[in-house]
Amino acid sequence: MADNGFRWQGGFPKIGIRPTIDGRRKGVRESLEDQTMNMAIGVAKLLSDNLRYPNGAPVEVVIADSCIGGVAESAAAASKFAKEGVGVSITVTPCWCYGTETMDMDPAIPKAVWGFNGTERPGAVYLAAVLSAYAQKGLPAFGIYGEDVQDAGTTDIPEDVKGKLLGFAKAGLAVAYMRGKSYLSMGSVSMGIAGSIVNDAFFQEYLGIRTEYVDMTEFVRRMDEGIYDPAEYEKALAWVKENCKEGPDNNPASIQTSRERKNKDWETVVKMTMIARDLMIGNPRLAELDFGEEAMGHNAIVSGFQGQRQWTDHFPNGDFMEAILNSSFDWNGIRAPFMVATENDSLNGAVMLFGNLLTNTAQIFADVRTYWSPASVERVTGHKLTGAAENGLLHLINSGPATLDGTGEQTKDGKPAMKPFWEITQEEAQKCLDATSWRPASVEYFRGGGYSSDFLTRGGMPMTMSRLNLVKGVGPVLQIAEGYSVELPEHVHDTLDKRTDSTWPTTWFAPILTGEGSFKSVYEVMDNWGANHGSISFGHIGGDLITLASMLRIPVCMHNVPNDRVFRPRAWGLFGTQDQESADYRACDNFGPLYK
Numbered sequence: 001m002a003d004n005g006f007r008w009q010g011g012f013p014k015i016g017i018r019p020t021i022d023g024r025r026k027g028v029r030e031s032l033e034d035q036t037m038n039m040a041i042g043v044a045k046l047l048s049d050n051l052r053y054p055n056g057a058p059v060e061v062v063i064a065d066s067c068i069g070g071v072a073e074s075a076a077a078a079s080k081f082a083k084e085g086v087g088v089s090i091t092v093t094p095c096w097c098y099g100t101e102t103m104d105m106d107p108a109i110p111k112a113v114w115g116f117n118g119t120e121r122p123g124a125v126y127l128a129a130v131l132s133a134y135a136q137k138g139l140p141a142f143g144i145y146g147e148d149v150q151d152a153g154t155t156d157i158p159e160d161v162k163g164k165l166l167g168f169a170k171a172g173l174a175v176a177y178m179r180g181k182s183y184l185s186m187g188s189v190s191m192g193i194a195g196s197i198v199n200d201a202f203f204q205e206y207l208g209i210r211t212e213y214v215d216m217t218e219f220v221r222r223m224d225e226g227i228y229d230p231a232e233y234e235k236a237l238a239w240v241k242e243n244c245k246e247g248p249d250n251n252p253a254s255i256q257t258s259r260e261r262k263n264k265d266w267e268t269v270v271k272m273t274m275i276a277r278d279l280m281i282g283n284p285r286l287a288e289l290d291f292g293e294e295a296m297g298h299n300a301i302v303s304g305f306q307g308q309r310q311w312t313d314h315f316p317n318g319d320f321m322e323a324i325l326n327s328s329f330d331w332n333g334i335r336a337p338f339m340v341a342t343e344n345d346s347l348n349g350a351v352m353l354f355g356n357l358l359t360n361t362a363q364i365f366a367d368v369r370t371y372w373s374p375a376s377v378e379r380v381t382g383h384k385l386t387g388a389a390e391n392g393l394l395h396l397i398n399s400g401p402a403t404l405d406g407t408g409e410q411t412k413d414g415k416p417a418m419k420p421f422w423e424i425t426q427e428e429a430q431k432c433l434d435a436t437s438w439r440p441a442s443v444e445y446f447r448g449g450g451y452s453s454d455f456l457t458r459g460g461m462p463m464t465m466s467r468l469n470l471v472k473g474v475g476p477v478l479q480i481a482e483g484y485s486v487e488l489p490e491h492v493h494d495t496l497d498k499r500t501d502s503t504w505p506t507t508w509f510a511p512i513l514t515g516e517g518s519f520k521s522v523y524e525v526m527d528n529w530g531a532n533h534g535s536i537s538f539g540h541i542g543g544d545l546i547t548l549a550s551m552l553r554i555p556v557c558m559h560n561v562p563n564d565r566v567f568r569p570r571a572w573g574l575f576g577t578q579d580q581e582s583a584d585y586r587a588c589d590n591f592g593p594l595y596k
C-alpha cells in the first residue's frame with residue numbers, strides 16, 4: 001500500500017493555545033477568565049475547522065488547562081504541551097498580563113501572540129510588551145493585532161486576525177512536522193548540479209532534517225533479489241498498462257529501442273517506483289516477506305534521485321518513478337503525493353517540501369529553461385502574446401518528472417487546479433492520466449531508455465514558483481515568483497515546444513510583474529533566478545512561503561508578494577522598516593538557524 005502505516009509514523013504536531021491573563025486575584029483576574037478562555041476556544045475552533053494534516057485529518061489543537069497568569073501556569077502549560085506533542089504555540093489575550101512571566105520560552109516552537117484590539121482592557125499593551133521581551137531574548141514571535149477595535153466580550157475573530165492566525169499556523173506546523181524527518185538521497189551528484197550536493201549542515205541546522213544516503217545500486221539489489229511486494233507489482237503493472245498510454249517514439253529510427261526492450265523498461269520503471277517509495281517510508285509488507293530491515297524505510301519526508309548519468313546511461317530513467325510518486329494517485333488509488341526531487345536537486349526538494357506542507361498539494365519540479373520574449377515568440381510563430389503572457393513567458397520543462405497533477409485537469413469552481421488528495425475525485429485523477437502520454441526517453445540523453453511524461457499544463461492556474469539557493473558565507477536564500485500558467489494557441493505551443501525536447505511536460509509560466517527590481521520584466525525574473533530548477537505550487541502562496549522562511553531564518557532575496565500578505569515575526573521591523581529585503585537578511589543572520 002502506498003499510504004501504509006509507516007507513512008505517518010510519529011503522528012503530527014499539535015497546536016497549543018495559551019490564554020494569558022492578568023494574575024491579580026480578587027477582581028481583575030476573575031472578571032477576565034471567561035473572555036480569555038473563550039478567545040482560546042474560538043482560535044482552537046478556527047484552526048481545527050480550517051487546517052488539515054498531510055493525511056487529510058483535521059489539525060489538533062490543545063488549550064492550556066487554565067489561563068496563564070504567571071510563571072507557574074506557564075510551566076504547567078509547557079509541560080502539558082510537551083506531553084501532547086505541541087509543535088506550535090499561539091498566545092491569546094484580551095488584557096494586560098505580565099510579559100516575561102507568561103511568555104512561551106521554548107526556542108524551537110514557532111510562536112505567535114494575538115492581543116485583542118479593545119480598549120476596556122489593554123490586550124494590545126501586553127502584545128507590545130511581550131513582543132519586546134521576545135525580541136530582547138532572541139525568540140522571534142509573530143504579533144497579531146486586529147485593525148479594528150472590538151467590543152469587550154466579543155467572541156468573533158475579525159477577518160484580518162483570522163488570516164494571520166491561519167497563515168502563522170500553517171507555516172508553524174510545516175516547521176514542526178518536518179523536524180526529525182529525513183531527506184533521502186538516492187544516488188549522489190547529478191551532472192555536476194550543485195543542488196544535488198546534499199548539504200547535511202543546511203538540512204540539519206535550518207530544517208531539523210537528517211540526511212540519509214543510499215547508493216543507486218540498492219535499486220539493482222532489490223530488483224534482482226525481489227525485495228518488493230510481488231502482488232503489488234502485478235497490480236501496478238496491470239494498472240500502468242491500462243492507464244499510462246505510451247506515446248510515439250521521437251528517437252531517430254536507427255537508435256529506437258525494440259518493442260521487447262520497451263516492455264522490459266515498463267517493468268523496470270514500475271519496480272523502481274515501488275522501491276523508491278519503500279526506501280522513503282518503508283513498507284510493512286516487506287517484513288511479512290522476511291525483509292525486516294528494508295521494511296523500515298528511511299523516515300523520508302522528501303527524497304531525490306540522481307539518475308543522470310550513471311543510472312540513466314545503463315538503466316531506464318527515473319521520470320516515471322518521479323512523476324508517479326510526485327502525483328496524488330497511483331495503482332493504490334488517490335493518496336498524498338510524495339516529494340521526490342529530480343537529479344537529486346535537494347535544494348529544489350526543500351522548496352517542494354515547503355510548498356507541499358503549506359498546501360497539502362503536489363508540486364511541479366521543472367527546469368527553468370527558456371525566457372521567451374514577446375518579440376521572440378512573434379518572430380518564431382507570428383503570434384503576439386496577450387493577457388497574462390503579454391510581457392513574455394518562462395518555459396518550465398524537465399525530462400518528465402513533473403507531477404501529473406500539473407496537467408491542471410483537476411478543477412476548483414470549474415477552473416483548473418491542483419488540490420489536496422482528499423478533494424480529488426476519481427474522474428479528475430483519470431483525466432490527469434489521460435492528459436499524459438509516456439514517451440520513450442530520448443536515447444541520446446538517456447542511453448538506458450525509460451519513459452518521459454509528456455503533458456501540457458492548462459492555463460489560468462495561479463501558481464507560485466520558488467527556489468532555494470545556498471550562498472557561501474550567507475547560507476540559504478529563497479526566491480519566490482507568483483504568476484499564472486498560460487495556454488498558448490496550439491500551433492504556437494507546438495512550434496516553441498518542438499525547439500526543445502517535445503517528449504517532456506511543459507508549463508508556460510507568466511510571473512506577475514511589479515515594475516520594480518527583479519520583477520520589472522519577465523526577463524529580469526529569468527535573469528535573477530538562482531539555479532536551473534524551480535518548484536511550482538498551485539495558488540499564490542508567496543506570503544505563506546515568506547512566513548515559513550522567516551521561521552526558519554531563511555532570507556528571501558526576490559519576491560513579488562504584495563506587502564499586505566507579508567507576515568514575519570515582529571522583531572523583523574526592528575532591523576529596519578524602509579528596506580524590508582535587507583532587514584530580512586540581517587534579522588535571519590542575527591537570530592541564526594533554528595537548530596544551531
Ligand SMILES: C[C@H](O)[C@@H](O)[C@@H](O)C(=O)CO
Pocket residue numbers: 308343367398399445532533
Ligand atoms: C536530459 C538533460 O540532461 C536534462 O535532464 C538537463 O538539461 C537538466 O534537466 C538540467 O537541469
Ligand SMILES: [Mn+2]
Pocket residue numbers: 342343366367398399532533
Ligand atoms: Mn533538470
